[in-house]
Amino acid sequence: MLDFSRQYEQISVEILAAIERVCTGQHFILGEEVQQFEAAVASLCRVAHGIGCASGTDALWLAMAAAEIGPGDTVLTTPFTFFSTVSSIVRTGARPLLADIDPKTYNLDPTQAAATLVGLPKRSRVRAILPVHLYGQCADWDAFAQLKKEFEVLLVEDAAQAFGAKWNNRPAGSLGDLATFSFYPTKNLSACGDAGLVTTGNAHFADRARMMRAHGMRERYFHEEIGWNSRLDTLQAAVLLVKLRYIERWNQQRQERARTYADLFQQQGLVEAAVYPSHGVVLPYVDPRGTHVFHQYVIRAPRRDALRAFLAERGIGSEIYYPLPLHLQQCFQNLGYAEGAFPESERAAKEVLALPIFPELTQEEQERVVAAIAAFLS
Numbered sequence: 001m002l003d004f005s006r007q008y009e010q011i012s013v014e015i016l017a018a019i020e021r022v023c024t025g026q027h028f029i030l031g032e033e034v035q036q037f038e039a040a041v042a043s044l045c046r047v048a049h050g051i052g053c054a055s056g057t058d059a060l061w062l063a064m065a066a067a068e069i070g071p072g073d074t075v076l077t078t079p080f081t082f083f084s085t086v087s088s089i090v091r092t093g094a095r096p097l098l099a100d101i102d103p104k105t106y107n108l109d110p111t112q113a114a115a116t117l118v119g120l121p122k123r124s125r126v127r128a129i130l131p132v133h134l135y136g137q138c139a140d141w142d143a144f145a146q147l148k149k150e151f152e153v154l155l156v157e158d159a160a161q162a163f164g165a166k167w168n169n170r171p172a173g174s175l176g177d178l179a180t181f182s183f184y185p186t187k188n189l190s191a192c193g194d195a196g197l198v199t200t201g202n203a204h205f206a207d208r209a210r211m212m213r214a215h216g217m218r219e220r221y222f223h224e225e226i227g228w229n230s231r232l233d234t235l236q237a238a239v240l241l242v243k244l245r246y247i248e249r250w251n252q253q254r255q256e257r258a259r260t261y262a263d264l265f266q267q268q269g270l271v272e273a274a275v276y277p278s279h280g281v282v283l284p285y286v287d288p289r290g291t292h293v294f295h296q297y298v299i300r301a302p303r304r305d306a307l308r309a310f311l312a313e314r315g316i317g318s319e320i321y322y323p324l325p326l327h328l329q330q331c332f333q334n335l336g337y338a339e340g341a342f343p344e345s346e347r348a349a350k351e352v353l354a355l356p357i358f359p360e361l362t363q364e365e366q367e368r369v370v371a372a373i374a375a376f377l378s
């Protein structure tokens, strides 16, 4: 599914030199590399501020805490995402409200989001919509920008999977009032451990995020609010600065591999031009308004679990993102959603399969993956 060693081989000399520099300097917390990395990401995202923190999960919490989202507030998001999109809302003290996905892109469906907001009682304090750029493709930001005006809400991007993605040529990270990234080792831009970052064009939010990631203090040992310890390690920032020089090329290589999969599936006659599969595979839909960075290459397949087992027997890794939508998770039962509440998310959970995709994946390996799927479907 993923072979990290192929990337490390290319850049190990630079990574080790960067680590050595930090160890020599002995400035491990919020050192110079942290500010350099924050500035570099902000500049790439074309926003004024980047605030490094300990993980993508913390970045979500920090972004909302910076916007003073908390108890009594509601935040609307998707049930078809990684756990922490929703858990971080709960962690602020706000209440998560869910709406279903668009079955083509798997992203929060703006039409469903609007219908959910219209149906709410007048006094519900919906402060923000939190779309996720799932698998590396931006959510429909034209529509969400419209909803922002209509419902007077903030927009927060969960861009954990979308570093380098664009919407109408605008980078992920610059679309919302605030945006969050994760640099978890499997992400397109990854640290040697956990790391995350918030971007924003809003100086007030940026200032609050910096305060909240450092125990709610501006002046040492004087605490304005109950913040948290969520700083970005200097070591991780140093590693990320090295990898930042390569990310554009790596994202292009992911896009090339996505095209290769599409060509191979076409050549084998396996593609089903439908939203849901009955006999062939449904390829990822790429919205022409965006630039997809293929954090994952996700197909829909008939008899998905049997296919996954068949591939595993042949030494081919695959993954399911995500097998159980969040509204059906045991820990979120108190949100009050029953099975059937979000049919598209529930259906996607049964049909999606992520195939191996990373910059160093070879053509020969991709041919093996597609040949095995062809053998299964024949």
Ligand SMILES: *Cc1c(COP(=O)(O)O)cnc(C)c1O
Residues within 6 Å of the ligand: 055, 056, 057, 058, 081, 082, 084, 085, 132, 158, 160, 161, 182, 183, 184, 194, 195, 196
């Ligand atoms: C990875 C991920 C996160 C969490 O990031 P961590 O760095 O693992 O805490 C949040 N949301 C989405 C969509 C993710 O993929």
